[in-house]
Amino acid sequence: MDFGFKLSPSSAVNLDTVDRRRYDRLVQLEPDALTCIGCGSCSATCTAAPWSGMSVRKVILGLQRGRDDEVDAMLSRCMLCGKCTMVCPRGINTRHLILTLCRLDKNGEAVR
Amino acid sequence: MVNRTPVIAVIGAGIAGLEAARQLAALGYEPVLIEKAPVAGGHVAEWNRLFPDMTPASEVIRPLLEQTSGIRTCLDTEIASINRLKDGFNLVLSDGSSLICQAVLFATGFHLFDASKKEEYGYGIYDRVITNRDLEQWFNTRHDPRVDHPKAVGFVHCVGSRDIKAGNAQCSKVCCITAIKQAIEIKEEFPDAEVYCFYMDLRLFGKKYEDFYIKAQRDYGIHFIRGRVSEVGEAIDGRVVVKAEDTLSGKPVRVTLDLLVLMAGIVCNPDAQHYAREIGATVDEDGFLKSRNNLAAITESSRPGVFFAGACTGAKTVPETLAEARSAALAIHQYLSKRG
Ligand SMILES: Cc1cc2nc3c(=O)[nH]c(=O)nc-3n(C[C@H](O)[C@H](O)[C@H](O)COP(=O)(O)OP(=O)(O)OC[C@H]3O[C@@H](n4cnc5c(N)ncnc54)[C@H](O)[C@@H]3O)c2cc1C
Ligand code: SF4
Ligand code: SF4
Ligand code: SF4
Numbered sequence: 001m002d003f004g005f006k007l008s009p010s011s012a013v014n015l016d017t018v019d020r021r022r023y024d025r026l027v028q029l030e031p032d033a034l035t036c037i038g039c040g041s042c043s044a045t046c047t048a049a050p051w052s053g054m055s056v057r058k059v060i061l062g063l064q065r066g067r068d069d070e071v072d073a074m075l076s077r078c079m080l081c082g083k084c085t086m087v088c089p090r091g092i093n094t095r096h097l098i099l100t101l102c103r104l105d106k107n108g109e110a111v112r
Numbered sequence: 113m114v115n116r117t118p119v120i121a122v123i124g125a126g127i128a129g130l131e132a133a134r135q136l137a138a139l140g141y142e143p144v145l146i147e148k149a150p151v152a153g154g155h156v157a158e159w160n161r162l163f164p165d166m167t168p169a170s171e172v173i174r175p176l177l178e179q180t181s182g183i184r185t186c187l188d189t190e191i192a193s194i195n196r197l198k199d200g201f202n203l204v205l206s207d208g209s210s211l212i213c214q215a216v217l218f219a220t221g222f223h224l225f226d227a228s229k230k231e232e233y234g235y236g237i238y239d240r241v242i243t244n245r246d247l248e249q250w251f252n253t254r255h256d257p258r259v260d261h262p263k264a265v266g267f268v269h270c271v272g273s274r275d276i277k278a279g280n281a282q283c284s285k286v287c288c289i290t291a292i293k294q295a296i297e298i299k300e301e302f303p304d305a306e307v308y309c310f311y312m313d314l315r316l317f318g319k320k321y322e323d324f325y326i327k328a329q330r331d332y333g334i335h336f337i338r339g340r341v342s343e344v345g346e347a348i349d350g351r352v353v354v355k356a357e358d359t360l361s362g363k364p365v366r367v368t369l370d371l372l373v374l375m376a377g378i379v380c381n382p383d384a385q386h387y388a389r390e391i392g393a394t395v396d397e398d399g400f401l402k403s404r405n406n407l408a409a410i411t412e413s414s415r416p417g418v419f420f421a422g423a424c425t426g427a428k429t430v431p432e433t434l435a436e437a438r439s440a441a442l443a444i445h446q447y448l449s450k451r452g
Pocket of ligand 3: 036039087094
């Protein structure tokens with residue numbers, strides 16, 4: 001039935017129920033991802049960011065908060081140029097992290 | 113015969129007072145320690161292990177107490193009044209005696225912010241909410257029914273600090289690193305627990321502090337969420353529900369916890385203000401004692417013969433406090449030498 005309005009879904013993150021399986025698997029394979037400080041250097045330098053919204057910072061954060069859909073949309077924009085890796089102050093191999101992540105489905109299982 | 117050794121009243125026998133008294137005695141003066149608590153050692157005597165090397169606090173306190181055992185120490189003693197004399201000061205103590213001295217050193221330290229004043233965090237209302245001090249005590253005694261094999265633990269940074277409404281605009285400086293230290297200790301104790309730190313900024317300024325942070329992230333998987341906890345409620349099973357904004361993603365977050373630790377901040381000691389005013393020294397806008405010069409003369413007040421050491425002028429770490437205590441002893445030595 002159409003009431004002429006609809007409820008907007010809540011954007012709140014409930015950490016009690018959040019599904020972090022893909023993140024947990026990622027940090028097993030790429031432990032450096034744990035040390036991200038959310039500084040945004042990667043996004044600031046990213047060649048794809050200005051047109052596509054790609055951001056390694058947001059990818060890592062999105063995984064921690066169980067926002068898999070947002071993460072996949074961003075990953076598909078990456079050109080694997082590797083600029084982000086050059087600027088990360090924690091020395092995270094972000095390009096490699098993106099490649100590893102592309103091989104994990106949302107349950108953290110290897111897909112290819 | 114008149115005793116010509118100059119006497120220095122050291123108010124407060126925390127680590128600042130003890131270290132300064134030890135140095136003054138070594139320089140040939142007669143320090144007298146006045147401590148209102150029944151034991152010496154101040155706040156550090158309440159802590160369990162100290163950042164950044166996890167040194168037991170007793171390893172700092174014990175040698176200080178041993179090396180000051182020959183110094184006159186009045187425990188359980190408060191100051192009834194202080195007067196300035198022509199060339200010194202007269203302190204009337206709570207036991208009725210009076211002490212004539214040539215210089216006064218304030219080593220009166222800080223107060224821990226009373227966390228129950230931030231009602232929205234529920235300290236004293238909910239059973240699962242404790243403070244940084246309570247947790248140190250639990251590490252010492254292992255007795256606290258509120259700490260019962262928690263599976264999810266949160267740390268709230270900046271409780272009563274950086275909070276103009278709570279009357280404290282200043283940063284307490286030691287609580288970011290203390291939260292990280294305690295979060296690691298909780299993880300060591302309860303490896304299966306999820307641990308969250310809710311911070312506004314992480315201020316990890318000191319030697320090895322950033323390494324501690326990296327360790328907390330990489331080796332212990334502690335979750336850092338940038339956002340100030342706005343409210344805490346109690347769930348039907350007695351656990352606490354915490355709400356904050358994850359400001360990095362711009363989304364509200366909520367989480368249910370078995371234990372919430374409030375990082376109560378370092379605030380001024382009102383006693384110190386009272387005595388300082390009585391003796392003619394100045395109190396700063398933040399309520400701490402005001403140094404003559406914050407760069408070059410941090411241990412000197414604007415009143416000749418009155419000196420400061422340690423957390424009475426603002427938040428300090430242990431090494432900073434000890435260094436200041438030594439520096440204050442030298443400043444007193446110079447002052448007394450000049451007077452002849
Ligand atoms: C939760 C917490 C954990 C910390 N952990 C660490 C750590 O791991 N490592 C580190 O480097 N630093 C740590 N610190 C900082 C450390 O506690 C301070 O550096 C230290 O306590 C300062 O010593 P102080 O002697 O100046 O003051 P205090 O320790 O406050 O001592 C002041 C003394 O003066 C006495 N006094 C006060 N007023 C009067 C009066 N009117 N008359 C007589 N006596 C009086 C008090 O009873 C007390 O004994 C921590 C702080 C907090 C809050
Ligand atoms: S590798 Fe991808 S994320 Fe990194 S800068 Fe290049 S396009 Fe951006
Ligand atoms: S540059 Fe590195 S530390 Fe900074 S946000 Fe990107 S991945 Fe994280
Ligand atoms: S040290 Fe950290 S927790 Fe403490 S008041 Fe400063 S910013 Fe807040």
